[in-house]
Amino acid sequence: MLINILILASEHQNENLGMDQTFLIDHYGIGWVVTSYSIHITELPQKDSVVKMTTRGTSYNRYFAFREFWLHDQDDNELVKVESIWVLMNEETRKITPINKDVIAPYQSENVRRIPRLPRPERIEPHDDVTSKEYQVRWSDIDFNGHVNNSRYPEWMLDSLPMEFLNNHEPANIDIRFENEVKYGNRVTSSVVVDSSDNAKIKTVHEIKSNDVLSASATIVWKEIQVKGND
Protein backbone atom coordinates (compact mmCIF):
# COMPACT_ATOMS: atom_id res chain seq x y z
CA MET A 1 0.00 0.00 0.00
CA LEU A 2 2.90 2.34 0.81
CA ILE A 3 4.31 1.72 -2.66
CA ASN A 4 0.91 2.28 -4.28
CA ILE A 5 0.57 5.62 -2.49
CA LEU A 6 4.03 6.83 -3.37
CA ILE A 7 3.45 5.96 -7.01
CA LEU A 8 0.23 7.97 -6.76
CA ALA A 9 2.11 10.93 -5.24
CA SER A 10 4.70 10.95 -8.02
CA GLU A 11 2.02 10.61 -10.71
CA HIS A 12 0.14 13.55 -9.13
CA GLN A 13 3.30 15.62 -9.42
CA ASN A 14 3.76 14.48 -13.03
CA GLU A 15 0.20 15.60 -13.77
CA ASN A 16 0.62 18.96 -12.05
CA LEU A 17 3.72 19.60 -14.15
CA GLY A 18 1.94 18.57 -17.35
CA MET A 19 4.06 15.44 -17.73
CA ASP A 20 1.62 12.66 -16.87
CA GLN A 21 1.82 9.10 -18.15
CA THR A 22 -0.59 9.57 -21.07
CA PHE A 23 1.14 12.74 -22.25
CA LEU A 24 4.59 11.07 -22.22
CA ILE A 25 3.32 8.10 -24.21
CA ASP A 26 1.40 10.21 -26.73
CA HIS A 27 4.15 12.78 -27.31
CA TYR A 28 7.39 10.89 -26.76
CA GLY A 29 6.46 7.19 -26.71
CA ILE A 30 8.18 6.86 -23.34
CA GLY A 31 7.28 6.21 -19.70
CA TRP A 32 8.92 6.36 -16.29
CA VAL A 33 9.95 3.03 -14.77
CA VAL A 34 11.33 2.62 -11.25
CA THR A 35 14.44 0.44 -10.96
CA SER A 36 14.99 0.50 -7.19
CA TYR A 37 13.71 1.73 -3.86
CA SER A 38 15.53 2.18 -0.59
CA ILE A 39 12.83 2.42 2.08
CA HIS A 40 13.54 3.41 5.65
CA ILE A 41 10.62 2.99 8.04
CA THR A 42 10.76 4.76 11.39
CA GLU A 43 7.13 4.01 12.19
CA LEU A 44 4.19 2.69 10.20
CA PRO A 45 0.99 4.77 10.39
CA GLN A 46 -1.74 3.51 12.73
CA LYS A 47 -5.37 2.98 11.74
CA ASP A 48 -7.23 6.28 11.21
CA SER A 49 -4.09 8.42 11.43
CA VAL A 50 -3.74 11.16 8.82
CA VAL A 51 -0.45 11.17 6.92
CA LYS A 52 1.17 13.34 4.29
CA MET A 53 3.24 12.04 1.37
CA THR A 54 5.76 14.44 -0.15
CA THR A 55 7.95 13.81 -3.18
CA ARG A 56 10.75 15.58 -5.03
CA GLY A 57 12.54 14.85 -8.30
CA THR A 58 15.91 15.64 -6.76
CA SER A 59 18.54 15.06 -9.41
CA TYR A 60 19.26 13.30 -12.69
CA ASN A 61 22.04 12.44 -15.10
CA ARG A 62 22.08 11.12 -18.67
CA TYR A 63 20.05 7.97 -17.93
CA PHE A 64 18.90 8.01 -14.32
CA ALA A 65 16.63 10.19 -12.18
CA PHE A 66 16.78 10.27 -8.38
CA ARG A 67 13.44 10.82 -6.64
CA GLU A 68 12.78 11.12 -2.90
CA PHE A 69 9.62 10.56 -0.87
CA TRP A 70 8.72 11.40 2.73
CA LEU A 71 5.76 10.23 4.75
CA HIS A 72 4.93 12.47 7.73
CA ASP A 73 2.30 12.30 10.46
CA GLN A 74 0.13 15.25 11.47
CA ASP A 75 2.75 16.50 13.96
CA ASP A 76 5.28 16.52 11.12
CA ASN A 77 7.23 13.53 12.42
CA GLU A 78 8.92 11.62 9.63
CA LEU A 79 7.44 8.11 9.47
CA VAL A 80 9.01 6.83 6.26
CA LYS A 81 11.76 8.02 3.92
CA VAL A 82 12.12 6.54 0.45
CA GLU A 83 14.88 7.04 -2.10
CA SER A 84 14.31 5.77 -5.62
CA ILE A 85 15.95 5.54 -9.04
CA TRP A 86 13.93 5.89 -12.22
CA VAL A 87 14.60 5.52 -15.93
CA LEU A 88 12.69 6.52 -19.04
CA MET A 89 11.74 3.54 -21.15
CA ASN A 90 10.66 3.42 -24.77
CA GLU A 91 7.15 1.94 -24.61
CA GLU A 92 7.59 -0.06 -27.80
CA THR A 93 11.11 -1.42 -27.56
CA ARG A 94 11.01 -1.55 -23.71
CA LYS A 95 14.55 -0.16 -23.79
CA ILE A 96 15.98 2.64 -21.68
CA THR A 97 16.27 6.01 -23.43
CA PRO A 98 18.39 9.03 -22.40
CA ILE A 99 16.46 11.47 -20.22
CA ASN A 100 14.77 14.03 -22.46
CA LYS A 101 15.51 17.65 -21.37
CA ASP A 102 11.94 18.82 -22.10
CA VAL A 103 10.53 16.04 -19.97
CA ILE A 104 12.76 16.64 -16.94
CA ALA A 105 12.84 20.50 -17.05
CA PRO A 106 9.56 21.16 -15.14
CA TYR A 107 10.87 19.25 -12.07
CA GLN A 108 13.75 21.71 -11.54
CA SER A 109 15.92 18.71 -10.70
CA GLU A 110 19.64 19.17 -10.45
CA ASN A 111 21.57 17.87 -13.44
CA VAL A 112 24.46 15.93 -11.89
CA ARG A 113 27.23 13.68 -13.10
CA ARG A 114 26.47 10.98 -10.58
CA ILE A 115 23.20 10.32 -8.85
CA PRO A 116 23.26 8.72 -5.37
CA ARG A 117 23.86 4.99 -5.36
CA LEU A 118 21.20 3.04 -3.47
CA PRO A 119 22.26 0.00 -1.39
CA ARG A 120 22.26 -3.06 -3.63
CA PRO A 121 20.08 -5.92 -2.28
CA GLU A 122 22.00 -9.08 -1.42
CA ARG A 123 21.59 -12.18 -3.55
CA ILE A 124 20.76 -15.71 -2.46
CA GLU A 125 23.85 -17.95 -2.52
CA PRO A 126 23.85 -21.62 -3.62
CA HIS A 127 24.61 -22.90 -0.10
CA ASP A 128 21.84 -20.85 1.57
CA ASP A 129 18.87 -22.46 3.30
CA VAL A 130 16.12 -21.30 0.94
CA THR A 131 12.34 -21.40 1.30
CA SER A 132 10.31 -20.94 -1.90
CA LYS A 133 6.68 -20.44 -2.84
CA GLU A 134 5.13 -20.35 -6.29
CA TYR A 135 2.46 -17.92 -7.53
CA GLN A 136 0.18 -17.62 -10.50
CA VAL A 137 0.20 -14.00 -11.70
CA ARG A 138 -3.38 -12.75 -11.32
CA TRP A 139 -5.20 -10.36 -13.60
CA SER A 140 -5.48 -7.97 -10.66
CA ASP A 141 -1.66 -8.04 -10.32
CA ILE A 142 -1.35 -6.41 -13.75
CA ASP A 143 -0.96 -2.71 -14.49
CA PHE A 144 -2.55 -0.86 -17.40
CA ASN A 145 0.74 -1.44 -19.30
CA GLY A 146 0.41 -5.23 -19.16
CA HIS A 147 3.14 -5.78 -16.56
CA VAL A 148 2.97 -6.78 -12.92
CA ASN A 149 2.38 -3.82 -10.61
CA ASN A 150 5.52 -3.07 -8.58
CA SER A 151 3.64 -3.33 -5.31
CA ARG A 152 3.13 -7.07 -5.91
CA TYR A 153 6.81 -7.94 -5.56
CA PRO A 154 7.01 -6.99 -1.87
CA GLU A 155 3.71 -8.86 -1.39
CA TRP A 156 5.19 -12.07 -2.83
CA MET A 157 8.39 -11.50 -0.87
CA LEU A 158 6.58 -11.13 2.44
CA ASP A 159 4.33 -14.09 1.73
CA SER A 160 7.31 -16.43 1.52
CA LEU A 161 7.88 -15.85 5.26
CA PRO A 162 6.01 -17.77 7.99
CA MET A 163 2.79 -16.12 9.19
CA GLU A 164 3.97 -16.15 12.80
CA PHE A 165 7.06 -14.18 11.84
CA LEU A 166 4.96 -11.63 9.93
CA ASN A 167 2.58 -11.22 12.86
CA ASN A 168 5.45 -10.30 15.20
CA HIS A 169 7.82 -8.32 12.98
CA GLU A 170 7.66 -5.30 10.77
CA PRO A 171 10.18 -4.04 8.21
CA ALA A 172 12.56 -1.28 9.31
CA ASN A 173 14.50 -1.12 6.06
CA ILE A 174 13.77 -2.41 2.56
CA ASP A 175 16.21 -2.27 -0.34
CA ILE A 176 14.48 -3.55 -3.45
CA ARG A 177 15.62 -3.68 -7.04
CA PHE A 178 13.49 -4.47 -10.09
CA GLU A 179 15.30 -6.36 -12.83
CA ASN A 180 12.91 -7.84 -15.38
CA GLU A 181 9.22 -7.32 -15.97
CA VAL A 182 6.73 -10.13 -15.37
CA LYS A 183 3.66 -10.51 -17.55
CA TYR A 184 0.15 -11.89 -17.20
CA GLY A 185 -0.04 -15.68 -17.32
CA ASN A 186 3.51 -16.16 -15.99
CA ARG A 187 4.21 -18.05 -12.82
CA VAL A 188 6.71 -16.63 -10.33
CA THR A 189 8.78 -18.18 -7.56
CA SER A 190 9.38 -16.19 -4.39
CA SER A 191 12.49 -17.37 -2.51
CA VAL A 192 13.78 -16.21 0.85
CA VAL A 193 16.76 -16.77 3.14
CA VAL A 194 16.38 -15.72 6.77
CA ASP A 195 19.51 -14.46 8.49
CA SER A 196 18.81 -14.38 12.23
CA SER A 197 22.45 -14.41 13.35
CA ASP A 198 21.79 -10.99 14.91
CA ASN A 199 18.60 -11.73 16.83
CA ALA A 200 17.76 -8.09 17.46
CA LYS A 201 18.00 -7.34 13.75
CA ILE A 202 16.75 -10.19 11.62
CA LYS A 203 17.56 -9.83 7.94
CA THR A 204 15.85 -11.56 5.03
CA VAL A 205 17.13 -11.83 1.46
CA HIS A 206 14.53 -12.23 -1.29
CA GLU A 207 14.44 -13.16 -4.96
CA ILE A 208 11.48 -13.24 -7.32
CA LYS A 209 12.09 -15.29 -10.44
CA SER A 210 9.95 -16.07 -13.45
CA ASN A 211 11.14 -18.89 -15.75
CA ASP A 212 14.46 -18.78 -13.87
CA VAL A 213 14.99 -15.13 -14.81
CA LEU A 214 15.45 -12.72 -11.89
CA SER A 215 12.53 -10.25 -11.72
CA ALA A 216 13.30 -8.56 -8.41
CA SER A 217 15.61 -8.87 -5.42
CA ALA A 218 15.45 -7.35 -1.97
CA THR A 219 17.08 -7.21 1.44
CA ILE A 220 14.73 -6.48 4.34
CA VAL A 221 15.84 -5.66 7.89
CA TRP A 222 13.15 -6.35 10.49
CA LYS A 223 12.26 -5.19 13.95
CA GLU A 224 9.96 -6.82 16.47
CA ILE A 225 6.53 -5.25 16.78
CA GLN A 226 6.36 -3.50 20.14
CA VAL A 227 3.01 -3.78 21.87
CA LYS A 228 2.40 -0.26 23.11
CA GLY A 229 1.51 0.21 26.77
CA ASN A 230 -1.17 2.62 28.01
CA ASP A 231 0.96 5.39 29.36
Place this chain on the structure above:
Amino acid sequence: MLINILILASEHQNENLGMDQTFLIDHYGIGWVVTSYSIHITELPQKDSVVKMTTRGTSYNRYFAFREFWLHDQDDNELVKVESIWVLMNEETRKITPINKDVIAPYQSENVRRIPRLPRPERIEPHDDVTSKEYQVRWSDIDFNGHVNNSRYPEWMLDSLPMEFLNNHEPANIDIRFENEVKYGNRVTSSVVVDSSDNAKIKTVHEIKSNDVLSASATIVWKEIQVKGND
Protein backbone atom coordinates in the same frame (compact mmCIF):
# COMPACT_ATOMS: atom_id res chain seq x y z
CA MET B 1 -12.02 -2.21 -4.25
CA LEU B 2 -15.76 -1.52 -4.27
CA ILE B 3 -16.24 -4.27 -1.69
CA ASN B 4 -13.36 -2.95 0.43
CA ILE B 5 -14.94 0.51 0.46
CA LEU B 6 -18.40 -0.68 1.32
CA ILE B 7 -17.00 -2.74 4.19
CA LEU B 8 -15.23 0.42 5.34
CA ALA B 9 -18.49 2.41 5.12
CA SER B 10 -20.38 -0.14 7.23
CA GLU B 11 -17.56 -0.30 9.78
CA HIS B 12 -17.58 3.51 10.01
CA GLN B 13 -21.27 3.37 10.81
CA ASN B 14 -20.64 0.62 13.39
CA GLU B 15 -18.01 2.84 15.02
CA ASN B 16 -20.24 5.91 15.02
CA LEU B 17 -22.96 3.90 16.75
CA GLY B 18 -20.48 2.53 19.31
CA MET B 19 -20.75 -1.00 17.92
CA ASP B 20 -17.40 -1.47 16.19
CA GLN B 21 -15.69 -4.81 15.62
CA THR B 22 -13.44 -4.63 18.69
CA PHE B 23 -16.32 -3.66 20.99
CA LEU B 24 -18.47 -6.56 19.74
CA ILE B 25 -15.68 -9.07 20.26
CA ASP B 26 -14.71 -7.74 23.70
CA HIS B 27 -18.27 -7.45 25.05
CA TYR B 28 -20.20 -10.17 23.27
CA GLY B 29 -17.61 -12.43 21.63
CA ILE B 30 -19.38 -11.94 18.31
CA GLY B 31 -18.77 -10.30 14.94
CA TRP B 32 -20.71 -9.40 11.79
CA VAL B 33 -20.15 -11.67 8.79
CA VAL B 34 -21.62 -11.02 5.34
CA THR B 35 -23.27 -14.02 3.67
CA SER B 36 -24.26 -12.48 0.32
CA TYR B 37 -24.19 -9.41 -1.85
CA SER B 38 -26.41 -8.45 -4.75
CA ILE B 39 -24.54 -5.72 -6.62
CA HIS B 40 -26.11 -3.68 -9.39
CA ILE B 41 -23.70 -1.47 -11.30
CA THR B 42 -25.11 1.33 -13.44
CA GLU B 43 -21.73 2.92 -14.03
CA LEU B 44 -18.29 2.46 -12.51
CA PRO B 45 -16.56 5.64 -11.30
CA GLN B 46 -13.90 7.13 -13.58
CA LYS B 47 -10.37 8.03 -12.48
CA ASP B 48 -10.30 11.15 -10.24
CA SER B 49 -14.08 11.30 -9.86
CA VAL B 50 -15.38 11.93 -6.34
CA VAL B 51 -17.98 9.47 -5.09
CA LYS B 52 -20.10 9.07 -1.97
CA MET B 53 -20.87 5.74 -0.31
CA THR B 54 -24.01 5.59 1.82
CA THR B 55 -25.21 2.65 3.90
CA ARG B 56 -28.25 1.74 5.99
CA GLY B 57 -29.01 -1.18 8.26
CA THR B 58 -32.51 -1.54 6.84
CA SER B 59 -34.14 -4.50 8.56
CA TYR B 60 -33.48 -7.68 10.51
CA ASN B 61 -35.15 -10.77 11.87
CA ARG B 62 -34.05 -13.41 14.37
CA TYR B 63 -30.86 -14.41 12.55
CA PHE B 64 -30.36 -12.15 9.54
CA ALA B 65 -29.75 -8.44 8.97
CA PHE B 66 -30.42 -6.70 5.67
CA ARG B 67 -28.04 -3.85 4.82
CA GLU B 68 -28.09 -1.58 1.78
CA PHE B 69 -25.36 0.50 0.13
CA TRP B 70 -25.47 3.24 -2.49
CA LEU B 71 -22.60 4.74 -4.44
CA HIS B 72 -23.37 8.18 -5.91
CA ASP B 73 -21.38 10.59 -8.03
CA GLN B 74 -21.09 14.32 -7.25
CA ASP B 75 -24.26 15.10 -9.19
CA ASP B 76 -26.10 12.58 -7.04
CA ASN B 77 -26.49 10.02 -9.82
CA GLU B 78 -26.66 6.48 -8.47
CA LEU B 79 -23.64 4.53 -9.77
CA VAL B 80 -23.94 1.34 -7.77
CA LYS B 81 -26.59 -0.21 -5.51
CA VAL B 82 -25.73 -3.09 -3.20
CA GLU B 83 -28.03 -5.25 -1.08
CA SER B 84 -26.45 -7.53 1.47
CA ILE B 85 -27.31 -10.08 4.15
CA TRP B 86 -25.33 -10.32 7.37
CA VAL B 87 -25.25 -12.64 10.37
CA LEU B 88 -23.68 -12.40 13.80
CA MET B 89 -21.13 -15.12 14.38
CA ASN B 90 -19.66 -16.36 17.64
CA GLU B 91 -15.93 -15.68 17.27
CA GLU B 92 -14.91 -18.86 19.08
CA THR B 93 -17.32 -21.47 17.78
CA ARG B 94 -17.66 -19.72 14.34
CA LYS B 95 -21.39 -20.46 14.62
CA ILE B 96 -24.27 -18.12 13.88
CA THR B 97 -25.95 -16.58 16.95
CA PRO B 98 -29.37 -14.90 17.15
CA ILE B 99 -29.18 -11.13 16.63
CA ASN B 100 -28.67 -9.47 20.00
CA LYS B 101 -31.23 -6.65 20.64
CA ASP B 102 -28.63 -4.37 22.26
CA VAL B 103 -26.32 -4.75 19.29
CA ILE B 104 -28.94 -3.99 16.64
CA ALA B 105 -30.88 -1.23 18.51
CA PRO B 106 -28.62 1.76 17.55
CA TYR B 107 -29.22 1.11 13.82
CA GLN B 108 -32.99 1.78 14.14
CA SER B 109 -33.49 -1.11 11.73
CA GLU B 110 -36.96 -2.47 11.24
CA ASN B 111 -37.62 -5.77 12.99
CA VAL B 112 -39.35 -7.89 10.36
CA ARG B 113 -40.49 -11.46 10.03
CA ARG B 114 -38.86 -11.92 6.64
CA ILE B 115 -35.94 -10.02 5.25
CA PRO B 116 -35.64 -9.63 1.45
CA ARG B 117 -34.34 -12.66 -0.37
CA LEU B 118 -31.34 -11.93 -2.57
CA PRO B 119 -31.04 -13.74 -5.93
CA ARG B 120 -29.22 -17.03 -5.40
CA PRO B 121 -26.15 -17.45 -7.63
CA GLU B 122 -26.38 -20.32 -10.10
CA ARG B 123 -24.24 -23.40 -9.61
CA ILE B 124 -21.95 -25.11 -12.10
CA GLU B 125 -23.52 -28.30 -13.50
CA PRO B 126 -21.58 -31.51 -14.24
CA HIS B 127 -22.08 -31.21 -18.01
CA ASP B 128 -20.90 -27.56 -18.16
CA ASP B 129 -17.79 -26.49 -20.04
CA VAL B 130 -15.67 -25.41 -17.08
CA THR B 131 -12.40 -23.46 -16.94
CA SER B 132 -10.47 -23.60 -13.65
CA LYS B 133 -7.46 -21.90 -12.14
CA GLU B 134 -5.70 -22.68 -8.88
CA TYR B 135 -4.42 -20.16 -6.32
CA GLN B 136 -2.21 -20.21 -3.29
CA VAL B 137 -3.83 -18.10 -0.55
CA ARG B 138 -1.39 -15.26 0.16
CA TRP B 139 -0.72 -13.67 3.51
CA SER B 140 -2.01 -10.39 2.09
CA ASP B 141 -5.32 -12.14 1.25
CA ILE B 142 -5.93 -12.67 4.96
CA ASP B 143 -7.98 -10.48 7.28
CA PHE B 144 -7.10 -9.68 10.89
CA ASN B 145 -9.43 -12.57 11.86
CA GLY B 146 -7.34 -15.18 10.05
CA HIS B 147 -9.75 -15.69 7.15
CA VAL B 148 -9.59 -14.67 3.52
CA ASN B 149 -10.83 -11.12 2.94
CA ASN B 150 -14.17 -11.16 1.10
CA SER B 151 -12.85 -8.91 -1.63
CA ARG B 152 -10.50 -11.70 -2.77
CA TYR B 153 -13.30 -13.99 -3.97
CA PRO B 154 -14.42 -11.68 -6.80
CA GLU B 155 -10.72 -11.23 -7.65
CA TRP B 156 -10.24 -15.00 -8.07
CA MET B 157 -13.53 -15.23 -9.94
CA LEU B 158 -12.58 -12.53 -12.44
CA ASP B 159 -9.10 -13.95 -12.89
CA SER B 160 -10.51 -17.24 -14.20
CA LEU B 161 -11.77 -15.35 -17.26
CA PRO B 162 -9.58 -14.59 -20.32
CA MET B 163 -7.75 -11.23 -20.18
CA GLU B 164 -9.24 -10.17 -23.51
CA PHE B 165 -12.74 -10.65 -22.16
CA LEU B 166 -11.92 -8.64 -19.02
CA ASN B 167 -10.46 -5.80 -21.09
CA ASN B 168 -13.69 -5.44 -23.07
CA HIS B 169 -16.40 -6.15 -20.52
CA GLU B 170 -17.44 -4.87 -17.14
CA PRO B 171 -19.90 -6.36 -14.65
CA ALA B 172 -23.44 -4.97 -14.65
CA ASN B 173 -24.77 -7.30 -11.98
CA ILE B 174 -23.06 -9.52 -9.42
CA ASP B 175 -24.84 -11.95 -7.13
CA ILE B 176 -22.33 -13.50 -4.77
CA ARG B 177 -22.79 -15.82 -1.83
CA PHE B 178 -20.16 -16.77 0.73
CA GLU B 179 -20.46 -20.32 2.04
CA ASN B 180 -17.34 -21.44 3.89
CA GLU B 181 -14.33 -19.53 5.13
CA VAL B 182 -10.89 -20.13 3.61
CA LYS B 183 -7.77 -19.93 5.75
CA TYR B 184 -4.11 -19.09 5.26
CA GLY B 185 -2.09 -21.85 3.64
CA ASN B 186 -5.08 -23.30 1.79
CA ARG B 187 -5.19 -23.58 -1.97
CA VAL B 188 -8.35 -22.58 -3.81
CA THR B 189 -9.75 -23.44 -7.22
CA SER B 190 -11.65 -20.80 -9.16
CA SER B 191 -14.00 -22.31 -11.75
CA VAL B 192 -16.11 -20.53 -14.33
CA VAL B 193 -18.71 -21.33 -16.97
CA VAL B 194 -19.38 -18.70 -19.62
CA ASP B 195 -22.92 -18.48 -20.97
CA SER B 196 -22.84 -16.35 -24.12
CA SER B 197 -26.13 -17.63 -25.59
CA ASP B 198 -27.40 -14.05 -25.27
CA ASN B 199 -24.54 -12.14 -26.87
CA ALA B 200 -25.68 -8.74 -25.61
CA LYS B 201 -25.76 -10.04 -22.05
CA ILE B 202 -23.02 -12.53 -21.36
CA LYS B 203 -23.41 -14.36 -18.06
CA THR B 204 -20.70 -16.16 -16.10
CA VAL B 205 -21.21 -18.63 -13.26
CA HIS B 206 -18.42 -18.94 -10.71
CA GLU B 207 -17.42 -21.29 -7.91
CA ILE B 208 -14.52 -20.99 -5.50
CA LYS B 209 -13.64 -24.26 -3.78
CA SER B 210 -11.02 -25.20 -1.25
CA ASN B 211 -10.38 -28.91 -0.70
CA ASP B 212 -13.54 -29.59 -2.73
CA VAL B 213 -15.65 -27.58 -0.28
CA LEU B 214 -17.60 -24.66 -1.78
CA SER B 215 -16.32 -21.34 -0.39
CA ALA B 216 -18.22 -18.92 -2.59
CA SER B 217 -20.46 -18.89 -5.66
CA ALA B 218 -21.52 -16.09 -7.96
CA THR B 219 -23.43 -15.20 -11.09
CA ILE B 220 -22.14 -12.18 -12.99
CA VAL B 221 -23.96 -10.46 -15.86
CA TRP B 222 -21.63 -8.45 -18.11
CA LYS B 223 -21.88 -5.55 -20.48
CA GLU B 224 -19.42 -4.48 -23.16
CA ILE B 225 -17.26 -1.49 -22.23
CA GLN B 226 -18.41 1.45 -24.33
CA VAL B 227 -15.62 3.69 -25.53
CA LYS B 228 -16.98 7.17 -24.92
CA GLY B 229 -16.91 9.64 -27.82
CA ASN B 230 -15.99 13.31 -27.39
CA ASP B 231 -19.40 14.86 -27.56
